[in-house]
Amino acid sequence: FGPSGQSCFRSRIDGMMIPYSFKKQIYLHMNPKILIIGACGQIGTELTHQLRALYGTENVIASDIRKLNTDVVNSGPFEVVNALDFNQIENLVESHQITDVYLMAALLSATAEKNPAFAWDLNMNSLFHVLNLAKAGKIKKIFWPSSIAVFGPTTPKENTPQYTVMEPSTVYGISKQAGERWCEYYHNIFGVDVRSIRYPGLISWTTLPGGGTTDYAVDIYHKAIADKKYECFLAAETKMPMMYMDDAIAATINIMKAPVEQIKIRSSYNLAAMSFTPTEIAAEIKKHIPELEVTYAPDFRQKIADSWPASIDDSRAREDWGWKHEFDLEMMTVDMLKNLSKNNTVSID
Numbered sequence: 001f002g003p004s005g006q007s008c009f010r011s012r013i014d015g016m017m018i019p020y021s022f023k024k025q026i027y028l029h030m031n032p033k034i035l036i037i038g039a040c041g042q043i044g045t046e047l048t049h050q051l052r053a054l055y056g057t058e059n060v061i062a063s064d065i066r067k068l069n070t071d072v073v074n075s076g077p078f079e080v081v082n083a084l085d086f087n088q089i090e091n092l093v094e095s096h097q098i099t100d101v102y103l104m105a106a107l108l109s110a111t112a113e114k115n116p117a118f119a120w121d122l123n124m125n126s127l128f129h130v131l132n133l134a135k136a137g138k139i140k141k142i143f144w145p146s147s148i149a150v151f152g153p154t155t156p157k158e159n160t161p162q163y164t165v166m167e168p169s170t171v172y173g174i175s176k177q178a179g180e181r182w183c184e185y186y187h188n189i190f191g192v193d194v195r196s197i198r199y200p201g202l203i204s205w206t207t208l209p210g211g212g213t214t215d216y217a218v219d220i221y222h223k224a225i226a227d228k229k230y231e232c233f234l235a236a237e238t239k240m241p242m243m244y245m246d247d248a249i250a251a252t253i254n255i256m257k258a259p260v261e262q263i264k265i266r267s268s269y270n271l272a273a274m275s276f277t278p279t280e281i282a283a284e285i286k287k288h289i290p291e292l293e294v295t296y297a298p299d300f301r302q303k304i305a306d307s308w309p310a311s312i313d314d315s316r317a318r319e320d321w322g323w324k325h326e327f328d329l330e331m332m333t334v335d336m337l338k339n340l341s342k343n344n345t346v347s348i349d
């Protein structure tokens, strides 16, 4: 007990008596030591930069299966790691005393349809490795992204609720749906602090997307600037939920920073910002590049897009941990065109 009778513990740093009531606050103010797996991808690239700015470069270890992205590789600690190799991840976690893991390695919807067995292996087993490290007490917190792909053709299409029919018809969606169930199970049974968001299609200018169905909404900006022509692989009126990367990164960081009692859903939170069709995004770009011509040649990705929601009800994320988006289609288009024109470094096709 301390001098005024409150229960205390002795600080390991200076031997002072500190009331237990302060312990939680001290932990909350300690910097996490972060490992990002799949850091060279579309989300990982921007997440690495933001987390380094927030917690310090040395506290954020970026990793990927190869050194794919010079910005990420050269801007701080970087390790080559295979997300399917439990021992490699465990060694990294121990040697860097990692507290939080952000698992971004996965095959996305279109690529996964071309190699279903490998997609299932990568998307599920990488998650099990990280969940099992947390179960063993070797890490404190996990971020694992889910997707609107958990929904399927039988799900209500407009304003899709948090809890609803979920019968995904793609291998990617099945892996995300199963992943959600395992996250919830590891939380309920083993107390693992795993947090998750169902991202919609993400749009960014720094890195090209990695093989999804929503990728057209990034490609169209590149092609509008380079050629003033774009052939869209989805039909003109295909409406899907989308989000600008700045908002997605803010949501990711905020759900991980939120006090544990605010995280009431341990499968994954619906998250939304905007919904639009190829016709609508083309019209918005034409306000800046009037010569843009868009043609439509739907391919196998049309069926995937048709099975996903058109808009999402994300009220639980807004209520539970204060989610709020900033970018709409108009603001995003201004920002995309400004940055792509200024940094004309990304190769197109």
Ligand SMILES: NC(=O)C1=CN([C@@H]2O[C@H](COP(=O)(O)OP(=O)(O)OC[C@H]3O[C@@H](n4cnc5c(N)ncnc54)[C@H](O)[C@@H]3O)[C@@H](O)[C@H]2O)C=CC1
Residues within 6 Å of the ligand: 037, 038, 039, 040, 041, 042, 043, 044, 063, 064, 065, 066, 068, 081, 082, 083, 084, 103, 104, 105, 106, 107, 108, 122, 145, 146, 147, 148, 198, 199, 200, 201, 202, 203, 208, 209, 210, 211, 212, 214
């Ligand atoms: N980008 C989007 O629109 C959305 C993404 N998500 C999810 O967010 C996560 C990240 O997505 P993106 O960054 O877009 O994907 P991405 O394909 O751009 O990046 C994935 C990264 O993982 C790496 N990787 C692949 N196999 C690996 C392995 N065995 N070991 C280590 N690294 C490996 C790749 O080299 C790549 O750098 C995925 O789980 C994805 O399903 C969910 C919904 C929307």
Ligand SMILES: CC(=O)[C@H](N)C(=O)O
Residues within 6 Å of the ligand: 108, 109, 110, 147, 148, 149, 172, 199, 200, 201, 202, 211, 212, 213, 214, 215
């Ligand atoms: C919505 C996603 O999960 C991703 N962008 C994809 O299209 O596969």
